[in-house]
Amino acid sequence: MKRKGSLAIFLLSLFLYVVACGCFPLETKNRWILDKKSGQRVKLHCANWPSHMETMLAEGLHKQPLEYIVAQLVVKQQFNCVRFTFSTYMWTKANYRKRTVAESFDLLNLTEAKAGIAKNNPQFLNMTSVQAYEAVVDELGRHDLMVVIDNHVSKPEWCCSENDGNGFPGDKYVHRQEWLRGLLMAASHFRGKHQVVGIGMRNEPRGPFSNPDDWLRYFTEGAKQVHRANPDILVIIAGLSYAQDFTFLKKKPMKLDIDNKLVLESHWYPWSWGHNKYWRQQDMNKICPQLTQFYIDQCAFVNTGDNAVPLFLGEFGLKQSEEVPSDHDHWFSCILAFAADIDVDWGFWALQGGYYFRQGKVDMDETFGVADHEWRSLRNPKVEKRLQLVKRKNIDPASTNPMSYIMFHPQSGSCVQHRNDSTVYADNCHTFSRWNYDAESGQIKLDSTDLCLNVVGDGLPPVLSHCTCEHSRWKPLSDSKLMLGSKDKNGEYLCLHMDDRDCPTILTRKCIGIDHCSGSREDENEDPTAQWFKLVKTNT
Known part of the structure; x- marks a missing residue:
């Protein structure tokens, strides 16, 4: 019975990751995207797949069969x-x-790429650009995947720069009426295709003609027209300044009634707002909360308050080299903690392992790609592991289940689990232990038990034991509140710690960068992200 119960739990957790189609059309309610029929939440966790470049063809079809890319990657x-x-x-x-x-x-x-398509996807060669685009949409639908069609550019080319003439109505290649006509043609074309759940009206609005007043006017009127053309799909609108600014909505809210279909989109990269230099520093307990709050003030405030709308983090990503650069690694740990905390809908940049042709270069590699250059396997499986928890729907506003916590280590992508011998360890987030946390008592209790997490000593694993002793009182430490510390027998704080992100061992060690008695910040020269453990709420 125990093995059957464990299998049932695993299958349920897997369902929460992979459930996709069968829940259309979608609608919005406050900050959530919902299945209109059932009222249950649908969480978008998307891969970005470009088809907007000069070839107007989904990248990668010269490397692998379409079915392989969709099924395996x-x-x-x-x-x-x-x-x-x-x-x-x-x-x-x-x-x-x-x-x-x-x-x-x-x-x-592109002779070699054309030969690759003839080998792997010969059916595409005689298709028109629109037919080829639709064929990929249909293949995605056959695999029960949702699709957000995204108007990335007007003229087919790489995106984006401030003066590329491709960013906002008024630019060289962006004529307002033509832009709207293209949106209406796309929305109408896919009306009735259940897998197409949304349309992005424009990627990263920017450039010398972009401004709040025209943004409000153009996107409000455009959204109404798109909704009339296809009333089933979500209408997704990106903020100004490369989808990094909604602050103007604080003074002048968007007045738009399109039957609960509006979603706002933001992007966040390590270099966003010129912040890349900060992620190279070591005091991440200070940098992470400051820059997270900056993102909230610029963008994420839209999914809070009485007039909340869903926020789609349409692009975020990092360099997926074998050793991720430290600034990207720091940023990724920080954004994963935040994304898990608010359970945001998102799109990861990017699926592609490379490009047919980009910025004058043939067969250019994509270091941010999920796929390797040959589109055969993952470029960096460790990065994909770190995305596991945010691919899960952790909060459902329709759920009647009690709230509990998942203990998440964003640097490794691991979740904390318990063994029957009262020890804990880190493993992938397909399965995890549920915890209850009481801020007043500081107890981290294993759900449905009387056992609490206890500190034993510096360099030793924590254990599950009685909840009555001083060593079972845990406190979120540092400005980041991502370090969980408890006092040892000497009255010094020890924090949960992973020495090796590839090893399941969890220890408690002296907290990095804080005074070990007071819990205040002390040493700013060490990297604390090995000690970041986020308590993530879940009711699913």
């Missing part, structure tokens, strides 16, 4: 959604819309 990695980009010209200009895939590759002299 999207479904198997437990993404439930693809943010699938397109260019306006693909819809609005006949010479782009009717151009076949073969013709596009011939125009760019």
